[in-house]
Amino acid sequence: MEAAREALASNVIRPKLIAVTVLTSMSQDDLNGIGMTATPAEMVLRLATLARDSGLDGVVCSAQEAALLRHQCGNNFCLVTPGIRPADSAADDQSRIMTPSSALKNGSSYLVIGRPITKAADPLLALQNISREIGEMA
Numbered sequence: 001m002e003a004a005r006e007a008l009a010s011n012v013i014r015p016k017l018i019a020v021t022v023l024t025s026m027s028q029d030d031l032n033g034i035g036m037t038a039t040p041a042e043m044v045l046r047l048a049t050l051a052r053d054s055g056l057d058g059v060v061c062s063a064q065e066a067a068l069l070r071h072q073c074g075n076n077f078c079l080v081t082p083g084i085r086p087a088d089s090a091a092d093d094q095s096r097i098m099t100p101s102s103a104l105k106n107g108s109s110y111l112v113i114g115r116p117i118t119k120a121a122d123p124l125l126a127l128q129n130i131s132r133e134i135g136e137m138a
Contacts, residue, residue, distance in 0.1 A: 001054035016078055019051040020060045024083030027095040040096060041065050048073055062096035063103035063111075070107030082112035086130055089116040101133050 001019060008014050021044040022031070028039060036043060044065040049072065051059050058078025061069060066079050081103050083094040091097050092115055100111055113130060120126035 001051060001056055005055040016057040017055075018058050018060060018078060018080055019047065019056050021047040021051075021065075022061070024062045024081075024096045025093050030095070041068060045069065045072060048077075052077055058109065060112075063098035063106050063108050064096045066103065066106035066108045078109045079107060080110045080112060081108040082114075084111045084113045084116075086116055086126075086133065099133070100130050101137050104134065104137060 001017075005017055008017055022040050026040065031038070031040060031043065038046070040062070041064070044059075044061050045068060048059045048061060048065075048069050052073045058080065059069070060080045060082065062083055063081040066081060069077065069079055081098070083097045084100050084103055085091060085094065085097045087099050098106065100113065103111055117123050117126045117130070
């Protein structure tokens with residue numbers, strides 16, 4: 001991670017360097033299956049702290065861990081959160097999901113919303129509904 005950060009240091013316009021923590025499709029059982037005994041939140045915090053201490057700009061994590069990471073890693077640490085699902089959407093293969101408004105309240109910097117839009121009968125309407133939900137927070 002430090003080598004990646006150093007490789008970008010000379011860029012005049014440096015892109016954000018983001019690490020991946022625990023996939024939102026992974027549950028506790030999945031972690032146990034690969035020999036990890038920590039909870040998803042513990043693993044995410046451990047990996048995010050390592051990323052922050054290595055000088056990265058942020059991490060990809062579940063919105064369920066966003067509040068913890070916001071508290072531990074600070075307001076400038078970027079939190080990219082997939083697994084975002086409107087209340088009426090299917091979870092699909094995602095284990096650790098959250099609604100758009102809840103994710104933002106928890107401290108997410110960027111929301112990744114794919115299948116609830118792309119698989120919708122009317123993708124534009126799905127996007128407008130999500131946008132309306134987020135706008136109601138303001």
